[in-house]
Amino acid sequence: MSIISRLLPLIFSANFLNSVVRVSTPLILCAMAACIGKQANVQTITYEGMMLLAAFAGNLGTSYAKSLAGGIIIGLLASLAIALFYGFFNIYLDTYDTLLGIAVNNFVSFFTIFMLFVLIGRKSDSSTIPSFTYPIVNIPLINKIPIIGTIFTGQSLVTYIAIISVFVAHFIVYKSRLGLRIRSVGRSPEAAESLGIDVKKTKMIALVLSGLFAGIAGEYMSMANVSFFTKNMVSGRGFIGIAASNLALGRPLFGLLYALMFAVSQVLANQLQMLQLQYQFANMLPYIVTIIGLCITGSAELRKEKFGGKAKDDKKKAEKEVKTE
Amino acid sequence: MKKKEKYISTTQIEKRFSLIRTALAIVISLLFCFLLIFISSKQPFQDIVTFMIAPLTSPSRFCLMLLKMSPLLFTSVAVCILFSANTANLAVETAFYAAALSSSVISVIEGFAPAPLHFIAAAIAGCLGSIIVLLIPAVLELKFNANIVVSSLMLNYIINLLGNYLICGPLKEPGFSKEATKLIQESAKLPIIANVSGQKLHLGIIIGIICCVVGWFIIYKTNFGYEARTVGQNPNFAKFSGINVGKVIVIGSLIAAIFCGIGATSEINGYYRRMEWEGSIGYGWDGIMIAILANNNPLFCIPGAAFLAYIRTSADILNMTSNIPIEIANVVQQVVIIMIAAKGLLSKPEKKAIIANAKKQAELKEKELAENNG
Structure with a gap:
């Protein structure tokens, strides 16, 4: 009881909501990437790797190119490289997706450590080199409103990009010609092919789009609130983004909702830690929420299938009755 | 010798190609590994030799x-x-x-x-x-x-x-x-x-x-x-x-x-x-x-x-x-996995070989039939 009574005031504070916005930014972007991938039925788990490589290349890029724009572009290119590599091997060379995903993620994880050591002689982080971060945006009028002010202004530019990205993803998937193609390829590749859509090419385009979103998500890790790269700094955020898109069945607006849910559980975990709950248990929370979420949507899908079957049976019964009459 | 050639089956060709594919995968990953050593080492040739034979x-x-x-x-x-x-x-x-x-x-x-x-x-x-x-x-x-x-x-x-x-x-x-x-x-x-x-x-x-x-x-x-x-x-x-x-x-x-x-x-x-x-x-x-x-x-x-x-x-x-970091082993390992798991690698030459083999067999059979009839 005492924990709860101490937790409640922490939750209903502007600070809490502020951290939710911060934590949710990469999750939202990654969820959008995964939503587009899911719509095209590209079941990849490499968003984790894309984010990590983008975080690495973006941070070191700003330092080598000596400009923010250069770093952003290098980071995005790195993420795109992973997306294209995955697409080439999975779609054109017929490599088993889960396996390729694990290999690519592990490759990036070790490759970044390797290159970090080769380039700056440290294995843990890049805090010794100068780097640039995304600017912080202050919106003039809103920052004077008490609670909303602390939540919605003074965030990194990426946070606003993340909010816009939800609408962009929604527009791409549901309102554009490309989105129609992507969805048709995802639902039924044979039918799409019969209509003259190049299935492989469409999947690659979807992957490129996901790669861009995941790239920005990765750059947020090392170029926004934190200005350096640490090894394995993405630590499962890519997987949580995938889980969010799985729960949302690939719909971007719902993806946003689930990403926010995970962010809330992550911040809650941090708060619980401050209340002297063992940090290991507190940090389990987002992962447990993910598993429960997977179970709920999974069994909902099962039920849908069952009811779908039942409806067909009912129809058959009705037809039989008509015949017997 | 000729008789042996005649009875190459499709599965044999597939097996041969899977061997070639594994070999190719290992060669590509080794080349990648050499590249990494060249980037990171001051004495690349000596290090490559060490990497190849050190455990023995x-x-x-x-x-x-x-x-x-x-x-x-x-x-x-x-x-x-x-x-x-x-x-x-x-x-x-x-x-x-x-x-x-x-x-x-x-x-x-x-x-x-x-x-x-x-x-x-x-x-x-x-x-x-x-x-x-x-x-x-x-x-x-x-x-x-x-x-x-x-x-x-x-x-x-x-x-x-x-x-x-x-x-x-x-x-x-x-x-x-x-x-x-x-x-x-x-x-x-x-x-x-x-x-x-x-x-x-x-x-x-x-x-x-x-x-x-x-x-x-x-x-x-x-x-x-x-x-x-x-x-x-x-x-x-x-x-x-x-x-x-x-x-x-x-x-x-x-x-x-x-x-x-x-x-x-x-x-x-x-x-x-x-x-x-x-x-x-x-x-x-x-x-x-x-x-x-x-x-x-x-x-x-x-x-x-x-x-x-x-x-x-x-x-x-x-x-x-x-001065080469130990992570090189894991990096090379992942490249090996990706290359070996790529089923589509060499799939075109494999198909060609299978088709050519089938054609050859058909021709041989026709010849045999003709010989038997003649």
Whole structure:
């Protein structure tokens, strides 16, 4: 009881909501990437790797190119490289997706450590080199409103990009010609092919789009609130983004909702830690929420299938009755 | 000679191409590895030579390689069994860790049982740990249709955190400087079979090879193995032919968990003085790679594990003799996996060869017919 009574005031504070916005930014972007991938039925788990490589290349890029724009572009290119590599091997060379995903993620994880050591002689982080971060945006009028002010202004530019990205993803998937193609390829590749859509090419385009979103998500890790790269700094955020898109069945607006849910559980975990709950248990929370979420949507899908079957049976019964009459 | 040429079958061509593909994969990854060495080293040529032959240069280095090989045997057999039933259960990674944790609870008890019994009891405790971890994603998939890849990845994080808590909290020896359990009792330890200038080779590698043979027997010579392979190749066909898919997946996970349990116990009780892993250390991922290299055949896991251990030992020695970071082994390993898993590599020449062969055979048959008629 005492924990709860101490937790409640922490939750209903502007600070809490502020951290939710911060934590949710990469999750939202990654969820959008995964939503587009899911719509095209590209079941990849490499968003984790894309984010990590983008975080690495973006941070070191700003330092080598000596400009923010250069770093952003290098980071995005790195993420795109992973997306294209995955697409080439999975779609054109017929490599088993889960396996390729694990290999690519592990490759990036070790490759970044390797290159970090080769380039700056440290294995843990890049805090010794100068780097640039995304600017912080202050919106003039809103920052004077008490609670909303602390939540919605003074965030990194990426946070606003993340909010816009939800609408962009929604527009791409549901309102554009490309989105129609992507969805048709995802639902039924044979039918799409019969209509003259190049299935492989469409999947690659979807992957490129996901790669861009995941790239920005990765750059947020090392170029926004934190200005350096640490090894394995993405630590499962890519997987949580995938889980969010799985729960949302690939719909971007719902993806946003689930990403926010995970962010809330992550911040809650941090708060619980401050209340002297063992940090290991507190940090389990987002992962447990993910598993429960997977179970709920999974069994909902099962039920849908069952009811779908039942409806067909009912129809058959009705037809039989008509015949017997 | 001519007669032999005549009867090349399609499967023979496929086998030949899969060999070529494996060779090509290894060549490409070695080239990539050389590239990395060139980037990072001041004396690239010498380092490349070291990387290629280091484990064979002294008996103790070879012994080190065998030591690195032994845990890989267990996890790769476990993955073979899971993958042959097409269960992409990635919780193998932490199942091994959980087994190491739960077996150490028994291993550290003083005077628990005489020599072989103490080890066996610890191994059973280890199996219990890994069974729980491997069954969770399998059951969630069967009961709630939860995506097994994502749920097992999430479970990996949870078990790692739980293990970290246990090692830093309840299982830690109070007053000891490192985060580790109490000393593992002598009665629970595996016997040392060779002591080559400081490298103590324990019985684990022999148990591992036995496990590989047992795994091969299970997959290829038992009813369960047949059912599992059917489920793996075509789950719908398996369902319609009356195989209980859920049961196969659960039993497969159980057997895999037992291999993990035995493996983790032999690794900890053979090599270490205390259980000191603060998180899982990647033997599960390695097992996945070896199982793919071995095409889910546990017997081929033995050379596969040897290959991986060879790269690892080379990287270890390179790390000591030059400025190349040890991560190079893992990077190269991932490239090998990707190249070998790429089924489409060389698929065009393969198809061409098969078609050319079929045409040739048809022509030969026609000739034969003509000769017979004539």
